[in-house]
Structures are given as structure tokens and as C-alpha cells.
Amino acid sequence: MLILLDRDGVINEDRADFVKSPEELVFIPGSLEAIARLNNAGHLVAVVTNQSCIGRGIITEDQLTAIHSKLHDNLRAVKAHLDAIFVAPDAPWAATQMRKPGPGMMLKAMDRFRQASGETVLIGDSPGDMEAAFVAGCHRVLVQTGKGQRTQRAGLAPHLLPVSVARDLEQAVDYVLEERF
Numbered sequence: 072m073l074i075l076l077d078r079d080g081v082i083n084e085d086r087a088d089f090v091k092s093p094e095e096l097v098f099i100p101g102s103l104e105a106i107a108r109l110n111n112a113g114h115l116v117a118v119v120t121n122q123s124c125i126g127r128g129i130i131t132e133d134q135l136t137a138i139h140s141k142l143h144d145n146l147r148a149v150k151a152h153l154d155a156i157f158v159a160p161d162a163p164w165a166a167t168q169m170r171k172p173g174p175g176m177m178l179k180a181m182d183r184f185r186q187a188s189g190e191t192v193l194i195g196d197s198p199g200d201m202e203a204a205f206v207a208g209c210h211r212v213l214v215q216t217g218k219g220q221r222t223q224r225a226g227l228a229p230h231l232l233p234v235s236v237a238r239d240l241e242q243a244v245d246y247v248l249e250e251r252f
């Protein structure tokens with residue numbers, strides 16, 4: 072299967088003021104090891120992340136590359152890897168279909184890896200993640216890390232339900248491996 076992961080609030084701690092440097096990329100406990108379990112089970116794993124900090128002019132593409140180098144290095148240390156990282160750099164006021172809740176990154180990932188929507192799961196923490204996955208026709212799991220608890224408290228739009236809710240990426244990966252989503 073193809074497992075698509077939101078980044079902020081799923082792999083690393085979400086920051087209201089954006090992750091602007093490698094130092095600000097703080098991993099959620101167990102998230103890197105959870106990705107290793109997906110790799111070991113033979114699943115494709117890709118990140119689909121909105122990074123409006125680029126479109127807003129807060130960081131450059133090079134700074135994002137440095138942040139993602141830290142992510143790759145830390146994954147390698149636990150024998151894990153990502154098959155791809157898809158980034159939507161759009162500012163909210165200039166959003167294309169690539170920026171979630173648009174389905175663009177999910178469609179691009181499914182096309183790249185030739186996976187049907189029924190064989191694709193998105194794991195995210197925000198309503199926009201759930202909406203993007205819904206529009207793309209993917210399975211979806213909401214994690215309670217990052218904005219997840221707030222998302223759950225606020226309630227999801229009825230058309231997005233039912234959504235599987237996991238404590239964190241570690242538990243979301245349990246769901247994937249047990250095909251419970």
C-alpha cells in the first residue's frame with residue numbers, strides 16, 4: 072500500500088510559527104520507528120506537507136532542504152526511509168490544488184507510485200488532511216498528536232466520517248498493519 076503522512080503534528084511537533092530550521096524539527100516520540108515498521112512491511116511511504124512558510128517568504132527552498140536532510144538522517148539512523156516528500160509551498164491566499172485541503176499532492180503521489188486510492192492511506196492531524204484524503208478517495212486516519220485533539224474536539228464535517236482515530240503515528244501504523252482503517 073501507499074502510506075501518505077502529513078509532516079507537522081504527525082512526524083514532528085507542530086509549531087504555530089512554522090518549522091523554520093533543522094533545530095525546530097523536533098520528532099514526536101516513536102514516529103521514526105513507526106515509519107521503519109511501514110518500510111519493513113513493504114509499504115511505500117511518502118510525506119505530503121503544506122509548507123506555506125515558503126510561499127509566505129519566511130523560509131527558502133534551501134532551508135526546507137536542510138530541514139528535510141535532518142529528517143532523512145534521523146530516519147536512516149533507525150533504518151527507516153521515505154520514498155518521497157511532496158511539498159505544497161503555496162501561501163493560503165494563492166493556494167493551488169496542491170495545497171491541502173486540495174487533493175493535488177495525494178493524486179500526484181498515487182500517480183507516481185501507481186497506487187489506487189483504495190490502496191492508499193493518509194495519516195494526518197488536521198481537517199485539511201482529512202478533506203484532501205476524502206477528495207482523493209483515500210483511506211484516512213486522524214492522529215491525536217499535533218492539532219489532532221483540537222480537530223477531534225471541533226468535530227469533523229459529516230461527509231468526512233467515519234475516520235479512524237489513533238493516539239499517534241505509532242498506533243496509526245498498528246491500524247495500517249492490521250488493515251483497520
Ligand SMILES: [Mg+2]
Nearest residue numbers: 077079080196
Ligand atoms: Mg499537520
